[in-house]
Amino acid sequence: MTRRRFIFLLQQLGVSAAVTETLYPFAIARAATPADTPAKYWHTTSGGVECELCPRNETLASGEVGSCHVRANRRGKLVTLGYDHPCVLNIDPIEKNPLAHVLPGAELLAIAHAGCNIHCPYCQNWQFSQKGPDQTRNIADFDRAAVIAKAAQRKLKGLAFTYTEPSVTPEFLAAAAQSAADKGLLLTLCSCGYIQDKPLRDIVKPFAAVTITYKGATEQFYHDVCGASLAPVLNSMVAVKSLGKWLEVATLIVPTLNDDTKLLASMARWIVKNLGPDTPWHLERFNPQHELANLPMTPQATLETTRKIGFDAGLKFVYISNLAPHEGNHTYCPHCHAAVITRLGFKIIRNDLTDGTCPNCRTKLPGIWT
Secondary structure (H helix, E strand, O other): OOHHHHHHHHHHOOOOHHHHHHOOOOOEEOOOOOOOEEOOOEEEEOOEEEEOOOOOOOEEOOOOEOOOOOEEEEOOEEEEOOOOOOOEEEEEEHHHOOOOOEOOOOEEEEEEOOOOOOOOOOOOOHHHHOOOOOOOOEEOOOOHHHHHHHHHHOOOOEEEEOOOOHHHOHHHHHHHHHHHHHOOOEEEEEEOOOOOHHHHHHHHOOOOEEEEEOOOOOHHHHHHHHOOOOHHHHHHHHHHHHOOOEEEEEEEEOOOOOOOHHHHHHHHHHHHHHHOOOOOEEEEEOOOOHHHOOOOOOOHHHHHHHHHHHHHHOOOOEEEEOOOOOHHHOEEOOOOOOEEEEEEOOEEEEEOOEOOEOOOOOOEOOOEOO
């Protein structure tokens, strides 16, 4: 394979050439059935094995794979295909998680396995999330410990588990978390939150910061659009907050699906009431693709209206993502309203905070700043 072709394939997977050449000298393997690794959270039933990871509680007969594309019944035991077979390995700014109040400007190593347990027709990472690890091009000869050690040597601040749905690979998360802890690296997670309470609490224990995607205001939306349910997601957000983890919330606003202003206002009020007014809310612009390529991009006016809705509901920090330059990219002091972190999209232009403190009025902003 030529160097140019090699870099092209990496770019198709979201792996930058710089990452591959200077930090992670891996090739890309064609889709192949990953080795079976014993899974957690299941029990046997008369019909096979029942997975206890997400609210679907799927019963899988021998040979069947779950709707997440990751967990499978192999000869009466539940296994995971998502263990040390990542399809995304990238160096990202922490703002891409998205996280706006955690180590602004920090670079993280983003790792993702294929798979997700909900199926949004507008998914922005559908090439990975709507397939299994046996259907994607994965990092060949992946050595988890060595990769994490090199991330620490490169002075990256931590690991980000994002792009797909990390919660469907809890076994890998636990192993990677241990390796990262040994190197003093921060752990961040971006999840849809569609997971049972017990595994959620186990998963997030070593994580410093979590972003949960709050996709729509109603059970009907989650059922009809995502093929899931809302209540477990709400419970997950409350649980993460109760565990003392730093939590941010993200909503991809899709025209005609979840852009009703009254429903968006109800989401903002729910965040204020249940998570607190200090919880950052990221409003993400939809880019037409996957099954909804026929829809328009989210209008700028919709994002701006929703940002105002968030502030009117009592939220102190409401951000606009996937639209730059825009004043909604910045962090403002909730007391004096000065722009204390200026961004161009995910890029930090200026950070005037000192240990999270506003230089103008000495107000301490909530977050993880050091």
